[in-house]
Amino acid sequence: MSALEREYPANKKFKYQLMTTIDHEKKRAALEAVKYVRSGMTVGLGTGSTANLMIKELGRQVANGLNIIGVPSSEHTRKLALELHIPLISLAEAARIDLTIDGTDEFDPYLQLIKGGGGALLHEKILAYNSDLVIIIADSQKQVKRLGSFKLPIETIPLATQKIIQSLTQMQLQPTLRVKEGQNFITDEGNYILDLNIKHITNIPSLNNRLKEIPGIVETGLFLDLADIIIVGKGESIRTYKK
Numbered sequence: 175m176s177a178l179e180r181e182y183p184a185n186k187k188f189k190y191q192l193m194t195t196i197d198h199e200k201k202r203a204a205l206e207a208v209k210y211v212r213s214g215m216t217v218g219l220g221t222g223s224t225a226n227l228m229i230k231e232l233g234r235q236v237a238n239g240l241n242i243i244g245v246p247s248s249e250h251t252r253k254l255a256l257e258l259h260i261p262l263i264s265l266a267e268a269a270r271i272d273l274t275i276d277g278t279d280e281f282d283p284y285l286q287l288i289k290g291g292g293g294a295l296l297h298e299k300i301l302a303y304n305s306d307l308v309i310i311i312a313d314s315q316k317q318v319k320r321l322g323s324f325k326l327p328i329e330t331i332p333l334a335t336q337k338i339i340q341s342l343t344q345m346q347l348q349p350t351l352r353v354k355e356g357q358n359f360i361t362d363e364g365n366y367i368l369d370l371n372i373k374h375i376t377n378i379p380s381l382n383n384r385l386k387e388i389p390g391i392v393e394t395g396l397f398l399d400l401a402d403i404i405i406v407g408k409g410e411s412i413r414t415y416k417k
């Protein structure tokens with residue numbers, strides 16, 4: 175019996191194999207997206223495990239002479255990019271962003287996304303909105319016919335969160351306050367995240383508008399009409415979807 179079999183017996187081994195396939199798909203998508211980066215560009219850096227792979231590749235290329243300025247979408251991404259010596263400016267300092275590369279939790283055939291699994295949706299959305307080009311990178315499990323299998327994250331102001339939970343419960347959205355290590359999850363802006371069940375919702379743009387009308391909801395993880403290109407790792411290959 176190999177060390178791998180000892181460590182991952184029966185169904186655990188299957189899970190391990192699935193994980194490595196997904197990790198390879200993420201890496202393929204990340205490397206493909208980096209091909210769009212040119213010297214002189216200001217590049218928005220997304221958040222999450224797929225974005226991390228893209229940032230690591232950018233770090234490697236910067237060490238080999240690529241001249242870019244990164245704009246991080248989260249504290250986590252800022253720290254990683256700094257470790258890799260990628261020159262950075264903040265969102266506030268960036269006059270324009272040529273290209274943003276970020277991950278996603280789900281995408282549908284119309285290039286609509288659910289994001290915010292990592293809790294960075296607010297800064298990610300500001301980056302995407304202000305970028306000339308938005309490239310989303312994903313493994314094949316993120317591709318869905320219809321958004322909603324993944325719970326929709328929304329960012330809320332702590333003071334208003336209980337009131338928002340009441341309103342969303344009346345809307346049958348089953349809000350759950352996100353918790354991490356026994357504490358309320360806190361975003362980089364000091365806010366909370368609620369995860370909503372939107373499986374039964376058919377009109378997603380209308381839901382987005384209704385959510386934005388509720389005072390205290392800062393932003394939603396629905397990225398509608400923001401992605402220009404989605405690059406997906408699919409087994410050994412790559413699929414690219416364009417607007």
Ligand SMILES: O=C(CO)[C@H](O)[C@H](O)COP(=O)(O)O
Nearest residue numbers: 222223224277290291292294
């Ligand atoms: O929206 C995000 C963070 O707020 C991430 O892009 C999303 O959660 C995907 O993460 P991963 O690449 O780890 O699957």
